[in-house]
Amino acid sequence: xxxxxxxxxxxxxxxxxxxxxxxxxxxxxxxxxxxxxxxxxxxxxxxxxxxxxxxxxxxxxxxxxxxxxxxxxxxxxxxxxxxxxxxxxxxxxxxxxxxxxxxxxxxxxxxxxxxxxxxxxxxxxxxxxxxxxxxxxxxxxxxxxxxxxxxxxxxxxxxxxxxxxxxxxxxxxxxxxxxxxxxxxxxxxxxxxxxxxxxxx
Numbered sequence: 793x794x795x796x797x798x799x800x801x802x803x804x805x806x807x808x809x810x811x812x813x814x815x816x817x818x819x820x821x822x823x824x825x826x827x828x829x830x831x832x833x834x835x836x837x838x839x840x841x842x843x844x845x846x847x848x849x850x851x852x853x854x855x856x857x858x859x860x861x862x863x864x865x866x867x868x869x870x871x872x873x874x875x876x877x878x879x880x881x882x883x884x885x886x887x888x889x890x891x892x893x894x895x896x897x898x899x900x901x902x903x904x905x906x907x908x909x910x911x912x913x914x915x916x917x918x919x920x921x922x923x924x925x926x927x928x929x930x931x932x933x934x935x936x937x938x939x940x941x942x943x944x945x946x947x948x949x950x951x952x953x954x955x956x957x958x959x960x961x962x963x964x965x966x967x968x969x970x971x972x973x974x975x976x977x978x979x980x981x982x983x984x985x986x987x988x989x990x991x992x993x
Contacts, residue, residue: 793825795833795843802844803879811841811881841885846892848882851875854901861908862988868902869927869984876931880939883932910992922987930983934976946971 801822805814816837820827834840852871855864876882890896903920911919937946950969953960960968967973 793823793829793833797823798830798833798840799843799847802840803847806844806881807879811884814840816840842890842892845882845885845890846894848875848879849892849898850894851878852894852898854898858905858908861905862991864905865902865909865923865988866981866984868898868905869923870980872898872927873931873980876928877935877938880932880935883928883935886928909988915992919987919990923984926983926987930976930980 798819802814802819805818805822809818814837816827816830819840820830823830834843849872852868852875855867858864899920902923903916906916906919946969953963953968957964963969
């Protein structure tokens, strides 16, 4: 038994059952130990969730060589989105302060890149939050679409809009929910570009 074994088992359970499906009893059963044995390594379920979150943040690779600050932010944001899409439960757990080493290292990297781009003070804080919320929101929306029981749900939603041009003329013309026009990857990247275009001059 080790903390790393507990974290690995927790992530596997979360990937399979979501955050509501993780209990200390189920975790103990997966590890073939008693629940009491877990408490030698972790105090509460919340501790397990924090450790699991930090574990998946560790999957987000940081550039080894610092380059253009915008490219560094893009690399981090794309990796973060990909990690959340691999572990859809994660987006629902973000919100409370996380102090794991992987989380803090990547937040430090993000802010240091923004500082190189000329951000400081309140603008740095706002831009950090804006980028984080954009990544989390995009990943959560995409993960929800992917997990729907009906794989044609988005196409049906699009057909509903197209069938009501009088009620939704702008949505129809803009291609809202039409993934044949733009992929999620394209929209995400262009969204990042829009945010990064607000850099101080």
